[in-house]
Amino acid sequence: MKRIRVRAGNQNYPIVIHSNQLRVGRIPKQLHTDGGRVILITDKTVAKFHLKSTTDRLEKMGLRAEVITVRPGERSKRPGMVVRLAQEMLAKGANRKTPVVALGGGVVGDLAGLVASLFMRGVPLVHIPTTLLAQVDSSIGGKTGVDLPEGKNLLGTFWPPLAVWTWLGYLKTLPPRRVREGLSEALKYGYIYDPPVLELATGIDPRNPLATPDALGAMVERCAAAKAEIVSRDEREGGLREILNFGHTLGHALERVMGYHQITHGEAVAIGMMLELKLSRNSGHTEPGIVEDLKERLVKLGLPHHLPDNVTIQELVDAARHDKKKTRNDFRIIGIRDVGKTEIMNFTAAELSRALSASI
Numbered sequence: 102m103k104r105i106r107v108r109a110g111n112q113n114y115p116i117v118i119h120s121n122q123l124r125v126g127r128i129p130k131q132l133h134t135d136g137g138r139v140i141l142i143t144d145k146t147v148a149k150f151h152l153k154s155t156t157d158r159l160e161k162m163g164l165r166a167e168v169i170t171v172r173p174g175e176r177s178k179r180p181g182m183v184v185r186l187a188q189e190m191l192a193k194g195a196n197r198k199t200p201v202v203a204l205g206g207g208v209v210g211d212l213a214g215l216v217a218s219l220f221m222r223g224v225p226l227v228h229i230p231t232t233l234l235a236q237v238d239s240s241i242g243g244k245t246g247v248d249l250p251e252g253k254n255l256l257g258t259f260w261p262p263l264a265v266w267t268w269l270g271y272l273k274t275l276p277p278r279r280v281r282e283g284l285s286e287a288l289k290y291g292y293i294y295d296p297p298v299l300e301l302a303t304g305i306d307p308r309n310p311l312a313t314p315d316a317l318g319a320m321v322e323r324c325a326a327a328k329a330e331i332v333s334r335d336e337r338e339g340g341l342r343e344i345l346n347f348g349h350t351l352g353h354a355l356e357r358v359m360g361y362h363q364i365t366h367g368e369a370v371a372i373g374m375m376l377e378l379k380l381s382r383n384s385g386h387t388e389p390g391i392v393e394d395l396k397e398r399l400v401k402l403g404l405p406h407h408l409p410d411n412v413t414i415q416e417l418v419d420a421a422r423h424d425k426k427k428t429r430n431d432f433r434i435i436g437i438r439d440v441g442k443t444e445i446m447n448f449t450a451a452e453l454s455r456a457l458s459a460s461i
C-alpha cells in the first residue's frame with residue numbers, strides 16, 4: 102500500500118494506492134456526515150464489472166451508496182448532464198452534506214467532480230479511479246469539467262477530493278486500448294518530470310497490465326506522486342502545472358478535429374507529444390535522440406505516433422486556437438530539453454503552422 106499526500110490550498114488529501122484490494126486506510130469523517138449515505142456516480146460499463154464489489158466494500162466502511170449511472174464515454178461530459186445528475190441527486194434526497202463518490206475513468210471523475218462542486222454550493226467528493234489514465238492522472242489535482250461544442254473542458258471548477266482511493270485490480274477488465282491510453286499519459290510524466298517512469302511504462306503489456314504487478318504498481322505510484330508534487334506546488338495552474346500540458350495542446354486539437362469518439366484522449370496525446378517534441382527539437386534546444394526514443398516507446402506500446410493522413414496542419418492549428426491554454430496572441434507549447442526537463446515555447450498561429458510543416 103502506498104499513501105501520497107496532495108496539498109490543496111490550506112488542506113491536503115491522500116491518494117491511497119493498493120494492489121490487493123480496495124482498501125482506504127482511515128476514512129475521512131466528512132464521508133459520514135449524511136449518516137453514511139453517499140451518492141455514487143459511475144458509468145454503465147464500470148457498473149457492470151465493478152459496482153457490486155465496490156458497494157460491498159463501501160458498506161464494510163459504513164457507507165451506503167445510492168447509485169446514479171451515466172452512459173460511458175466523452176459524450177456524457179456535457180453541461181446538460183450536470184443538471185440531470187443534480188436533479189437525480191435531489192430526487193434521491195441528497196442534501197448539502199451528502200458526499201459524492203466518483204467510480205470510473207476520467208469522464209466520470211470530471212463530471213462527478215463538477216457536480217460535487219456545484220451541488221448546493223459544494224459537497225464532499227471521493228475519487229475511485231478505474232482506468233489507468235484516471236489512476237495516474239485525472240483523479241489527482243482537483244480539476245473538474247465538461248465539454249462545450251467549442252472545445253473540451255471549457256466549463257469546470259477546481260474541487261479537490263477528500264481522498265483518492267486507487268485499486269490496481271480494477272484494471273483487470275480494462276480493454277487494451279484504454280490501458281494504452283493510460284500508458285501514454287504515463288510516458289508524459291517520464292518526459293516532463295520523472296525519467297524512470299519511461300522504462301516502467303514501456304515494460305507493461307497493454308493486453309495484460311497485471312502480468313507485471315510490480316512494474317504496474319511502481320509506475321502508478323510514481324506518476325501519482327509526480328502529479329501530486331506538481332499540483333501541490335501549483336494548484337491553480339499559474340506556473341509549474343503548465344508542464345502537464347506536454348502533448349496536450351496539439352493532442353486536444355487533434356481530438357477536436359477527429360471527433361472525440363474516433364480517437365482516444367491518450368492516442369491524441371501520444372501524437373501530440375510526438376509533434377510537440379519535434380517542434381522542440383527543431384527549435385534546437387532538445388538533446389539528440391529523444392524524438393526517436395519516444396517513437397520507439399509508442400511503437401512498442403501500440404500507440405500512434407504521426408498525424409493521421411486525413412488531418413491537415415491547418416485544421417490542427419485552427420482547432421488549437423480554441424484551446425483554452427492559448428494566450429491572446431500565441432500558443433504556449435511545452436518542449437522537452439532533456440528527459441525530465443521542460444521548456445516553454447511560444448508561437449503565433451502562422452509560426453506554429455510553419456514549424457509544424459517543417460517538422461513533419
Ligand SMILES: NC(=O)c1ccc[n+]([C@@H]2O[C@H](COP(=O)([O-])OP(=O)(O)OC[C@H]3O[C@@H](n4cnc5c(N)ncnc54)[C@H](O)[C@@H]3O)[C@@H](O)[C@H]2O)c1
Pocket residue numbers: 144145146147150173174175178205206207208209211231232233234235238239240241242243244245253254271272273274275276279282366
Ligand atoms: N481532470 C483532469 O485533470 C484530467 C486529466 C486528464 C484527462 N482528463 C479527462 O479524462 C477523460 C478521459 O478519461 P478516461 O480515458 O479514463 O475515459 P473514460 O472515463 O471514458 O473511460 C474509458 C472507457 O473505459 C471504461 N472503463 C472505465 N473503467 C473500466 C474498467 N475498470 N474496466 C472496463 N472498462 C472500464 C469506461 O466505461 C469508458 O468506456 C477525458 O475526458 C479527459 O479530458 C481529466
